[in-house]
Amino acid sequence: MSIDTDPKSRRDQLFRIHSALRSADNLRPDEAFDELIKLYRLWVEVGTVEVDRALARRFGVELSPVALQAASGSLWRLLDGADEGIGGELFQELADVAVRSGLGQYFTPTPVAQAMADFLDPQPGEHWLDPFLGSGLLLGAVALAADGPLHLYGCDLDKRVIRVAALEAELRHPHSPLRAAQLSALESPVTVLASVDAPKGGVCGIVTNPPFGAVDMNGNGTSNFRLAQDRLTPIEVLAVEQCLRLLAPGGRMGIVLPQSVLSNKRLQYVREYLRTHSQIDAILSLPGEAFSMFEGVGKASVVFVTNTTGAKRSVWFGRSTSVGWDTTGRLSGDEDVRAVAKALRDRTTLRGSAEGRPLNADMDRNITAEWQIRAVGDGIPLGELAERIYLGKTPARALYGSKQEESALRVLKVGNLTGSGVDWTDGERSYARFKKLPADRLLQLGDIVLTAAAHHPRYIGAKVDLIDSFPSGWDGRCLPSGELLVIRLTDNEALRMALLLWLRCSDGRAAIQACVTGQTAHLHPEYVSEVRLPNAVVSADLSVAASLLERSLESRRVSEELQAEANEHFTRLVNRDINEAETRETDVLKSLQPV
Numbered sequence: 352m353s354i355d356t357d358p359k360s361r362r363d364q365l366f367r368i369h370s371a372l373r374s375a376d377n378l379r380p381d382e383a384f385d386e387l388i389k390l391y392r393l394w395v396e397v398g399t400v401e402v403d404r405a406l407a408r409r410f411g412v413e414l415s416p417v418a419l420q421a422a423s424g425s426l427w428r429l430l431d432g433a434d435e436g437i438g439g440e441l442f443q444e445l446a447d448v449a450v451r452s453g454l455g456q457y458f459t460p461t462p463v464a465q466a467m468a469d470f471l472d473p474q475p476g477e478h479w480l481d482p483f484l485g486s487g488l489l490l491g492a493v494a495l496a497a498d499g500p501l502h503l504y505g506c507d508l509d510k511r512v513i514r515v516a517a518l519e520a521e522l523r524h525p526h527s528p529l530r531a532a533q534l535s536a537l538e539s540p541v542t543v544l545a546s547v548d549a550p551k552g553g554v555c556g557i558v559t560n561p562p563f564g565a566v567d568m569n570g571n572g573t574s575n576f577r578l579a580q581d582r583l584t585p586i587e588v589l590a591v592e593q594c595l596r597l598l599a600p601g602g603r604m605g606i607v608l609p610q611s612v613l614s615n616k617r618l619q620y621v622r623e624y625l626r627t628h629s630q631i632d633a634i635l636s637l638p639g640e641a642f643s644m645f646e647g648v649g650k651a652s653v654v655f656v657t658n659t660t661g662a663k664r665s666v667w668f669g670r671s672t673s674v675g676w677d678t679t680g681r682l683s684g685d686e687d688v689r690a691v692a693k694a695l696r697d698r699t700t701l702r703g704s705a706e707g708r709p710l711n712a713d714m715d716r717n718i719t720a721e722w723q724i725r726a727v728g729d730g731i732p733l734g735e736l737a738e739r740i741y742l743g744k745t746p747a748r749a750l751y752g753s754k755q756e757e758s759a760l761r762v763l764k765v766g767n768l769t770g771s772g773v774d775w776t777d778g779e780r781s782y783a784r785f786k787k788l789p790a791d792r793l794l795q796l797g798d799i800v801l802t803a804a805a806h807h808p809r810y811i812g813a814k815v816d817l818i819d820s821f822p823s824g825w826d827g828r829c830l831p832s833g834e835l836l837v838i839r840l841t842d843n844e845a846l847r848m849a850l851l852l853w854l855r856c857s858d859g860r861a862a863i864q865a866c867v868t869g870q871t872a873h874l875h876p877e878y879v880s881e882v883r884l885p886n887a888v889v890s891a892d893l894s895v896a897a898s899l900l901e902r903s904l905e906s907r908r909v910s911e912e913l914q915a916e917a918n919e920h921f922t923r924l925v926n927r928d929i930n931e932a933e934t935r936e937t938d939v940l941k942s943l944q945p946v
């Protein structure tokens with residue numbers, strides 16, 4: 352695989368080059384990064400040069416000949432090997448090895464940047480801004496998508512990434528120059544626009560990807576913003592309001608937002624604000640892998656809006672399934688982000704991938720594409736079939752203890768689910784004691800249990816099991832942990848097996864996946880109660896499947912018993928041998944004692 356096609360391998364190579372510079376000249380990460388930028392500029396302006404010439408030129412390279420020798424060969428190879436037009440991606444890798452300094456510096460994958468530009472359809476002569484500029488990758492995609500020159504503006508708190516963005520703009524789209532300033536995007540809109548000399552009345556377009564989860568400590572978090580609600584508020588929330596203020600009337604915007612903004616209960620007011628202060632044009636859900644190369648960045652979507660409060664058009668929802676690489680950053684096939692974005696732009700229905708829905712206030716509850724365009728067929732809501740649907744409870748660390756303690760409960764954890772029957776083998780922290788028994792959360796035979804919290808949505812509902820037995824002596828004393836959701840059906844054995852089988856099949860799994868909320872992933876009972884068990888499943892004669900399932904569970908228990916017996920037998924035998932050996936040793940020692 353060539354270096355220029357695999358983001359992971361480029362990332363690794365740049366990391367190695369960066370490390371080589373650091374160790375050869377004993378540089379701090381930021382200093383080494385600065386030197387990398389200078390070398391990049393040198394390459395842009397004069398191409399590949401010998402070490403002596405590089406040092407002699409005016410680029411201010413401050414590296415020793417040894418450091419330059421160590422790094423330049425691989426760097427030139429990497430840059431020369433890159434196809435034209437992937438400079439932005441290279442910068443993505445460069446900036447990623449820089450000091451992160453808590454600024455939320457991760458970068459938008461190129462296919463996502465291109466998809467945003469495709470949707471936004473920039474026109475020659477327009478003014479476009481990225482208030483969280485980074486390497487300028489999003490503005491670069493917009494410039495390349497337009498048929499003529501644009502006016503580009505950007506700001507960022509980090510002067511280094513601004514230098515990267517300026518260089519990148521020069522290299523990739525000299526016809527659309529960039530004016531960039533180092534300041535907080537959360538300053539007053541007048542200050543932000545003036546700092547880059549943008550039109551006073553606002554810009555025609557914004558493309559941006561604000562940092563997720565960071566909090567602005569300069570006071571901007573509590574004043575001037577209606578969405579701040581007098582408390583420290585994540586920058587991505589303030590960015591929603593600020594970007595709308597920076598847009599001219601009728602201006603359009605694409606903003607990458609974490610899934611939490613689109614679905615968490617606590618942030619419903621942000622969705623209401625968006626709906627009432629703009630036209631929400633489309634929501635494009637990105638695959639979980641899009642940002643998985645960057646630690647701590649979870650599931651995200653792109654929200655497209657127009658700055659108007661006029662007539663409300665329907666909202667289009669898109670779901671892309673591949674960004675072109677897997678969770679580790681290795682290429683995994685074709686991406687579909689751009690095709691889905693184009694379908695959204697053209698308002699073309701692609702069943703399950705791009706669909707429109709009439710705008711309504713109920714959308715404020717959950718505006719993810721997963722929820723809005725989930726398949727809702729004929730069926731009975733689980734809320735009607737279940738006596739109760741609830742989340743377990745994770746004991747506080749200090750409450751874990753041994754099974755001997757009188758008030759101990761056996762805690763059922765995600766690791767105990769196998770998807771083919773609960774594995775009750777004891778693990779770390781399997782028992783906890785409670786001052787007040789959480790009686791209302793204890794498991795009952797017949798409960799269906801599934802994974803309900805994980806760092807990635809794909810794990811939600813991945814394992815579904817039936818509580819068919821309890822470990823000996825723990826009947827009615829088993830507590831599901833907070834990462835598990837319990838569905839307790841009203842007494843109906845046939846339906847229980849039908850539900851279990853359905854939740855384990857792809858349709859059932861998809862129905863549960865549609866309920867996932869948050870940037871990391873959570874499943875809430877209120878959503879699960881709306882999942883419909885299809886009529887076809889309810890009315891099917893599943894007696895054979897159900898009895899096979901029962902037999903498989905019985906076999907699991909028999910296998911567990913046999914295993915336990917084998918272990919006991921083994922322990923007894925080994926202990927006996929040890930005891931015998933010890934006895935022999937004592938006899939020998941005794942025989943050696945002088946009489």
Ligand SMILES: C[S@@+](CC[C@H](N)C(=O)[O-])C[C@H]1O[C@@H](n2cnc3c(N)ncnc32)[C@H](O)[C@@H]1O
Binds near residue numbers: 457508
């Ligand atoms: C997630 S990166 C996105 C960069 C770029 N727009 C992209 O999509 O590739 C967020 C950027 O915002 C910058 N940043 C963080 N807080 C900021 C603030 N208050 N004002 C301006 N920029 C900020 C960070 O330095 C970082 O470069």
